[in-house]
Structures are given as C-alpha cells and as structure tokens.
Amino acid sequence: MTEEKSLKDILKKIKFSDKAQVMKQLVDQSIQVKVRMGRIRHKIVVMSGKGGVGKSTTTANLALAFARAGHKVGVLDVDLNGPCIPKMLGVSGSFEILPEGAVPPVGPYGIKVASMDFFLTEKNTPVQWKGPMELSPIWLGMFEMNVIREFLADILWGELDYLIADLPPGASADKPPVIAGFLPELDGAIVVSTPSEVAKVVVRKSIVYARDIGIKVLGLVENMSGAICPTCHTPVPMFSDGCEDIATDLNIPLLAKIPFDAQIAQSSDRGILLPLSHPTTKLFDGMVTQIESLL
Ligand code: ADP
DSSP states (O other), X not given: OOHHHHHHHXXXXXXXXXXXXXXXXXXXXXXXXXXXXXXXXXXXXXXXXXXXXXXXXXXXXXXXXXXXXXXXXXXXXXXXXXXXXHHHHTOOOOOEEETTEEEOOBOGGGOEEEEGGGGOSSTTSOOOOOOOGGGHHHHHHHHHHHHHHHHHHHBOOOSEEEEEEEOOSOOTTSSHHHHHHHSTTXXXXXXXEOSSHHHHHHHHHXXXXXXXXXXXXXXXXXEEEEEEOTTTOOEEOOSSOOSHHHHHHHTOOEEEEXXXXXXXXXXXXXXXXXXTTSHHHHHHHHHHHHHHHHO
C-alpha cells in the first residue's frame, strides 16, 4: 500500500462534524495568542538538537539573569514530557484560573512560570495522550500542539519585557522549530550544545532547520565546557574541542562557555539559586547584555 493510500484510509476513519465550530475556535484562539503576545516585548526560545545538554538549565538561568537586570520576565516550559523549569527555579503552586485566563505562579525576582508540571498531580507518571492507536502519531502531534497553543492563548502573562520558552529536545525533523513558529514576532533562538561531537552534529542540524523556516538564531551557548574539580576548583577539560567550529561555520555568536560544575547541578536539583558571586551567575549576566545587543 502506498503511503498516500494508507494515509487516506486512516483519514477516512475519522468521523467529524463541526458543530463545535472548531475552525472558529482555532481562529479565535490565534487572535487571542496575538493579543496576549502583543503585550510581551521580546520572545526568545531556547532550543537544542540533543536532550540533556543543559537547555532547561540555560533557560532558567537566563530568565534569572534577565530578571536581575531589572526586566519583567516570563518562562514558558514547553517541554511537555520533561517539565523541570519549576523545580530548577524553586517555583511550586498552580495556575490561578480566572474567567479571562490562567494566572501563572510567580518565582524568584517576580519571574512568571507556566509549565505542564503544574497540571501533573502524579509526579512520576508521564503525560499520556489517549487516542486511537493506529492514528497515534497524528493525534500525538495534534494534542501536543494544541496544548501549546492553549498555553499561549490562555495564560495571563500581562506586560512582560521577555518571554523565554524552553522547547522540547529534538532536531531537524522534530517539533521544536514548529513550536517556535507558534510564537508571533519571535525574536529568535538561543541554541545550547555541549562540546561533544555527538551533540554538535545534531545541534548543527537544528540550527540549519531553524534558519530554514525563518527563525533567527541569536547565539550559541556551550554548556558542560570542561568541568570544575569539586575539590580544588580548577577547570578540567572534558572534550577535545569547544563549539567554536559551529559558531564560525554557521556565523553565530558564541555567547558563553559554561563549565560542568557540581554546584550548578545541585542548585538546579534543589531549586536553590546559585550565589550572585558564582562565576556562572556572572556568565549568564554577561549574556543578557550580548543578547540585548542582538535584538
Ligand atoms: P536539557 O534541558 O537539555 O535536557 P538540563 O538542563 O535538564 O538539560 O540538564 C540535564 C542535567 O544536567 C540536569 O541534571 C542539570 O542540572 C545538569 N546540568 C546541566 N548543565 C550543567 C552544568 N553546566 N553543570 C552541572 N550540571 C549541569
């Protein structure tokens, strides 16, 4: 059976009527997204091709750095299956549901946080979308995209200077650039990689893909760039090279090289912020000025 025929067969099985006025709902929703997003001066997504490279750590610390610089900041945790921004920022609670929308909980420095985590009552159970199994790839994508669109439409962010979105991991053929496309007037993406070859090869692809669909890549963050020895606190190399090659080849500013540091891991796990005097805090503060100059 050809791909086309099998897809047609699948689609024929979907029975629907538009009594619920789905089309109208979608149009209304996209108008609402535009209105809500119109009150946010800058929208930035943080993405990577690879999981586990420090995308959420970067998002959380960038949000803190922008807030420390005196900006009104919101963080949208779009990593539906691994939402960890609330934990990293030490934010708990839930949305306050009002007739006009959902008020997000507020964390350190007044950062507003919207995350799927606030909807999960059972922390050890994954998000499971239910739908006809044969159609599950189609449903899955649609459910996820709808949740994200609803997040954007229904959250009462109010006036913000920066909304920073933590996208799910994934590279070229995956969702992140598509999700980024939901954000009207997106300023651009910060891309995170480690200097390992296995991460860099995928991260390159995600940069090319993002650019192909018109997303400006503002800069690259090299994370786990060497390790800090927990006893003597001296830097120890971990990989043979850095991410300079990606930055040069793809003409992207390398915003910072963040070392692998036990204190960063522990502070994220406990939701306790790094001290202001910590060298990594200063690296993130330095990134704010650089990113502002790129907008
Ligand atoms: P991703 O969002 O890319 O999946 P995370 O930000 O969740 O990655 O990081 C994965 C794990 O690595 C987390 O436990 C986090 O605390 C840890 N981690 C990330 N960056 C660093 C770093 N520079 N030093 C120490 N631990 C780090």
